[in-house]
Amino acid sequence: MEHIFYTLQDFMVHTKGITYLIMGGLLVALPLFWLFLTGRDEKNKTF
């Protein structure tokens, strides 16, 4: 069901709150995906 917002403040708090959670999730998920992507690459010594 679509939630009814009575003020713009309510709307922004709701949408931004969820967006920040998603962004946090992405910050964790994308590096993990990168590790999956490069997991079998030959390791280059950088030191």
Added chain:
Amino acid sequence: MGLQDTIKNRLSNNELIKNSLMKSNLINNPLINKIEWTPLNIITAIILFVGFILTIARFFGGLGTVTNLDDNNPWGLWIGFDLLCGVALAAGGYVTSSACYIFGLKRYHSAVRPAILTAFLGYALVVFALNYDVGRPWRLPYPIFYSPGTSSLLFEVGLCVFLYLNVLFIEFTPAAFEWLGLKKIRNFVVGLTMLLTIFGVVLSTLHQSSLGALFLIAPSKLHPLWYSGYLPVYFFISSMFAGMSMVIFEGSLAHKYLHHKMDETHLSESDGVVLGFSKAASFVMMGYLGIKLIGLSIDNNWHHLFTSWGLWFLFELIGFVALPAFIYAVAAREKNVKLARVASILGVLGIILNRLNISLVAFNWQLPLDQRYFPSWMEIAISVFVVTIGIVAYRLITAYMPILYEHPDYKHGDDSNNKHGHQED
């Protein structure tokens, strides 16, 4: 040296090049070969003939003769497919050349020329197809030179496409100059490579995103699932993996049908190009998926996902972004070139689906079905005609010019700049 001597030298140069190429068995002179009437060639000839007739019908009879366009739908298949998809899929040019020259990934060097050629033909055909939509081809330069509408996004797109087409043409010319034996001018243009690449990336960033920004003016017409303030970002980011998918897809076609034209370097580097681009495309696709989620969330459009439009949106996003991203990732991990080629087909189809969804399917979504737009068979035929011209031109150019192989006279010479030599990363 007199003019006659110069001409004599050039002719003998050409003769030497021709002989060396013939000896290396890389080219057969296509002029000598007769056209073989294979089923594919016959189909091509029919498409070109029908397209030619429809071109006459469009330019002498007007838009109404061949299209289903109306006041509700002034932009149809020719904009949605020929222009939006054409520009997105031609992004391989800037992606490959920036990877090779700006980021110094020289192992992708052999992919640059085919990618530049594909991009050049893509943009040339975008402009060609645009004439069908706007009509009066002789007035095409007006928006640039005579009456520039500097406050319009379309002006920016037009200017960028005009400039970028010229950039791509100049980037493509070294191959033509090598073929013609014009060494000096070829070396001069090769010296401009870095400058042209940077200019190309700047122009691509501008107009790829502006094509998305065109739809910002129609929030009430485009379905909320596709409409977003981030449309310019979506268009730009998606053009990156569209370009990479197209390079892989075009490379696999070239491998299958033009294998005999490829030299050792191209053959040995091709797997690395496919796997490297797979890895990059996979990561960019995942990032794209992330910003699509953010777009959904910031506009609070979750409830639309549970409608039939939502299913169609998820079909596009999961079937043609998440799935190819995962297949690319597995292909890059397992070093499976075949799998990467399958993913590239999904990637190319996905970008076509996305652009068609935004410009046609989800556009005017609130109109009753009888007022919705569906292209006429003649519009589809002209789009097929335009694509066929591109394939024929690609085939013709690769038959003559050193696109899929290095010209024997310029071997070990790097396109980025002969002065700097060939750098291996």
